[in-house]
Amino acid sequence: MKARKVSSSELGSIAVESWVDQTRRPYVQDGYAWVPVRDGCAWDEDLPERAGDPRGYQRLGDLLIFHGDRPSEAEVDGAIRRCHPRGVLWTRTHLGVMRIPETTLLYGEAGEVLHRENGSRYWLDPQQVMFSQGNRAEKARLSAAVSPGERVADMCAGIGYFSVPLGRAGATVDAFELNPVSYRYLLRNIRENRLEGSVRGFLGDCRTLISGVYDRLLIGHFEGITMFGAALAHARTGSVIHLHALEDQSDQVLTLAAEAGFSAEVSVRVVKKYGPCRVHLVQDVVLG
Template identity: 55%
Template sequence: MRARKVPAAVLADIADAEWVDTFRRPYVEDGIAWVPVREGYPADEDLPEREAYRGRGYHLIGDVAVLHGDAPTKEELRAIVEHCRPRGVVRVKGFLSEMRVPETEILYGSAGEVRHREQGCTFFLDPTKVMFSKGNRDEKVRIAALVRPGERIADMFSGIGYFTIPAAMSGGRVHAMEINPIAFEYLQRNIMANHLADRVAGELGDCRDLLSGVYDRVLMGHFDAPSMLADALAHVRAGSVLHVHSIGDVSETIRERADEAGFSAAVTSHRVKKYGPHAWHMVQDVTIS
């Protein structure tokens, strides 16, 4: 790995530098960071590639490693720390209420606010206070690729902006709604950090009360989305597209709700990731006619 040697304290300041290879992680030890360098830019050293990691699964969000499920063994925790050398390791036990507040414990080091970079987007968040699903990364990329400049988009469950920001960067005009005040504060901050104030209008509150006008695309990134289809269908037209998240396939329910609203719906289902034994996190793309 071609890398430059810099003080670890400046990592956040250079995250957007042209020479930084954002598809690879820096190697940090004793206050020094070895930052991967893109092709065509000078490097200080060519480091040997590390062995592939085959341990307990985790997501690196900023400089904090986050894992879900059962508590890791001491050996699993040690392997995570040695592999990614995080500031801290956080276990998410679950999420509380419709505000999706994470129930967490810090297993190593310290946590708190992080600056996370993903596919050219910047996200500020505290993984001990708000949800950030790194496992939805491919779905965020897919939605961003579908968005056309000028579309009016409703993000009914925007959180800190994990779908809002990529959609707006693709040229959409996003009405971003969030019920959790802490997540909403980070949403506002991330809108500014990505220079999208002219494309995103954020509102704090229950999305069912905030939907207004007619949308070209509706993002429904919450497992309770099927229960709110009637609210969303009151704000679409022929040609609008909804992206309905759920546990398991809910295509038939979507067609029934669309018929009740006076529409027809063409539904295509996608698997996002395994949710549990015999259960998948699904997204239904719904084209209204």
């Protein structure tokens, strides 16, 4: 694995750099991080592939979360020895449009946690609501892209994954969420981050609640193409729509934009790996 060695304290600031391979995780040890490099970019060290390394997991507060296939007892025991968590969860998938986690408690106890990320604070219960640390670089990228005073619609806000950092970056955010449990955490996280003056939460379907015109619209849901028409109806020339998906939908996006009277430029970037031979994409759509 070709990588650049940096201080681990720099991970947040370099997450949006063009040379970072977003499909692979950095290796962190003793205050340093070896950050995977995209093909064709300069690198410092060529690390051996570490097939025998411990399986990856998320750390949310004092809980550990395994995703995908059920971890073995040895993998769970190893994670417990390394991290001493309050509990260990296995999340198989997220179900339906409300993205409800399907979880099993493998060790200890679970419940609410306070998770800190890039200066933002999030309360959540990972047995009830979704949270993905794999989107950290995308959150940082959008936070760097917004201008103070921008009007932003977060059409699938969840607990505030994007709304909170965008509000902290100076945007005025309308955050829409369909899941009542996620919505309660959204409101709590707005208060936790003292964003009552810049982020507003709305409970219900964004397609019926959204109103007005926005500079930037975020559709952070894999069924987001079904909401793209609603986003276009509340955009203007120069607006940017960030549409998440599991496949490149550029042709469909261009057709829908043209039907709404816009030209569009679409750029596609990888957010992270999603599964075997699949990646999580974001399509940046600039309307003309």
